[in-house]
Amino acid sequence: MSERASKSALVIRDLSGIEDLRQAIGVEREVWALDSADSTPLTLAVAMLEAGAMWIGAFDGTTMVGFAFAFLGIEHGVLNVHSHMLAVRALNLRVREMTWTFDPLQSKNAHLNFGKLGVLSDRYKIDFYGPETSSSLHRNGTDRLWVRWPLLSRRVQDRLRGQSKRADVLDTLSRLTPLVQFNGDGKPKRTDLASALQRQRIAIEIPADIDSVEQKDVELARAWREATRWAFTEALAAGFFVAEFCRTVRGQQGPGVYLLEKGTLEDHVPELARKPGIS
Numbered sequence: 001m002s003e004r005a006s007k008s009a010l011v012i013r014d015l016s017g018i019e020d021l022r023q024a025i026g027v028e029r030e031v032w033a034l035d036s037a038d039s040t041p042l043t044l045a046v047a048m049l050e051a052g053a054m055w056i057g058a059f060d061g062t063t064m065v066g067f068a069f070a071f072l073g074i075e076h077g078v079l080n081v082h083s084h085m086l087a088v089r090a091l092n093l094r095v096r097e098m099t100w101t102f103d104p105l106q107s108k109n110a111h112l113n114f115g116k117l118g119v120l121s122d123r124y125k126i127d128f129y130g131p132e133t134s135s136s137l138h139r140n141g142t143d144r145l146w147v148r149w150p151l152l153s154r155r156v157q158d159r160l161r162g163q164s165k166r167a168d169v170l171d172t173l174s175r176l177t178p179l180v181q182f183n184g185d186g187k188p189k190r191t192d193l194a195s196a197l198q199r200q201r202i203a204i205e206i207p208a209d210i211d212s213v214e215q216k217d218v219e220l221a222r223a224w225r226e227a228t229r230w231a232f233t234e235a236l237a238a239g240f241f242v243a244e245f246c247r248t249v250r251g252q253q254g255p256g257v258y259l260l261e262k263g264t265l266e267d268h269v270p271e272l273a274r275k276p277g278i279s
Contacts, residue, residue: 010058010059010060010065011058011059012056012057012058012059013056013057013059014054014055014056014057015049015055015056015057015067016049018042018046020055020057020064021042021045021046021049021055022042023057023063023064023067024040024045024055024057024064024067024069025039025040025042025045026064027064027065027066027067027087027088027089028040028067028085028087030087030089031087031088031089032085032087040069040085048069048071052072053069053070053071053072054068054069054070054071054081055067055068055069056068056069058088065088065089066086066087066088066089067085067086067087068083068085068086069083069084069085069086070082070083070084071084096150096151096152096271097148097149097150097151097272098148098149098151099146099147099148099149100146100147100149101125101128101144101145101146101147102144102145102147103142103143103144103145103210104124104143104144104145104206104228104232104258105140105143105206105207105210105224105225105228106210106211107206107207107208107209107210107247107256110206110245110256110258111245111247111256113147113245114242114243114244114245114258115159115164115165115166115244115245115246116159117149117156117159117160118149118153118155118156118158118159118160119147119148119149120147120148120150120241120242120243120265120268120269121145121146121147121148121241121242122236122240122241122242122264122265123145123146123236124143124144124145124146124229124232124233124236125143125144125145125146126141126143126229126233127141127142127143128142128143128144129142129144130142139214139218140210140214140218140221140222140225141222141225141229143225143229145232145242148265148272150269150271150272152271153269153270153271153272154271155269165244166246169244169246169259170246170248172201172259173203173246173248173257173259176199176201176202176203177191177196177203178191178202178203178204178205178257179191179193179196179202179203179204179231179234179235180204180205180206180227180228180230180231181203181205182205182255186207186220187220187223188205188223188224188227188228190227190230190231193234196235197234197235197238199262200261200262201259201260201261201262202231202235202240202259202260203257203258203259203260204228204231204232204235204257204258204260205255205256205257205258206224206228206255206256206257206258207224207255207256208247208255208256210224235260236260239262239263240260240261240262240263241260241261241263241264241265241268242258242259242260243259243260243261243268244258244259245257245258245259246259
């Protein structure tokens, strides 16, 4: 590696000591626009680090540009790792877009990603990590939506300011027959594909809590995977993209519904069409 390349490379390492934690808190306040009352107290950060919590930082030279903070927890009597915060000074790195994947059957993740952050997706990955892994989260296939988060777009900035599209999405969904929907006994029901593809919008329903379904009825969970896999892959191949997700019952874990739009991501979010360096 050349000297120039090594100087520009990011270093990711465990945090160690108060100065690292001071930088992390500074990044936290900057990225999430927090005041001192809502940011992590330095004394708590020090204690959590010493007690074994996971603090991992990304450094450009001596300057921290991002961090992740997680700690052990117990839920339903089971030990877990709770990911509390991740913050990245993405714009300082000249990054205008972030991507990641998530399981489209996970309603909570869909609500966060689409409803709160404003991601979009036009790629569905079948068994992204293989048919299954040793993880309890990967026993019903490992299908994933590949999402894009255009940081500088008006869409994302509006979502981060708390401007929800829920009312508009619910109004649109009220006029659509979902391509996959619940039947009377909680099973997925497929509707006519040809008719759906003729419309400008497509809806796809998912269970409120797929983890609970998997625990109670493995075959039912598998049926939901197969039905939604069919719906997403057919719709995306026909020129649709995933634009929104909405829980259908306010304040409750009601069935979730994806809204897909016909067209391209670039048409929907003009900022995605702009080349780097061009405003």
